[in-house]
Amino acid sequence: METKANNGTVLVVEDEALLNWDVSAVLREDGFEALQAYSAEEALKILSGRNSVRVLFTDINLPGKDGIELAAEVSARWPQIEVLMTSGRHLGLETHPLVGVYGRFVPKPYPPKAVARRIHEIIDSRAA
Helix, strand or coil: CCCCCCCCEEEEECCCHHHHHHHHHHHHHCCCEEEEECCHHHHHHHHHCCCCEEEEEEECCCCCCCHHHHHHHHHHHCCCCEEEEEECCCCCHHHCHHHHHHCEEEECCCCHHHHHHHHHHHHHHHHC
16 A cells, blocks of 8 residues: 655545545545544634644534634634635635635535645645
8 A cells, every 4th residue: 555645634624524524535545634523613622632734624604603713713823724615605705805814715516636636736835
């Protein structure tokens, strides 16, 4: 079995279990450590105990605190974490002022490989 390089840790926050699992599996195949959360509250608990997360990939439409609120809190508490947001109800969200402030946007449906490529781009642009 070939071992991929460690590209860093990504926290995937998606309340739809199949989507969460699918994108996390692809990220692992691409050499990332993929942590999984199903709500903003769960994501914040994970982040409180880890300092290795490089990218937060979050759905905007989450139960309780939404993904934009999560991105705002993560950006305030952990400014080194890059944010990539997604939503199936994206009409206008890609240009929503807070999406631009707190991160980047990819609309649903998305191929998980495209998300992995986007996360690589985000990390590469930060390293440059």
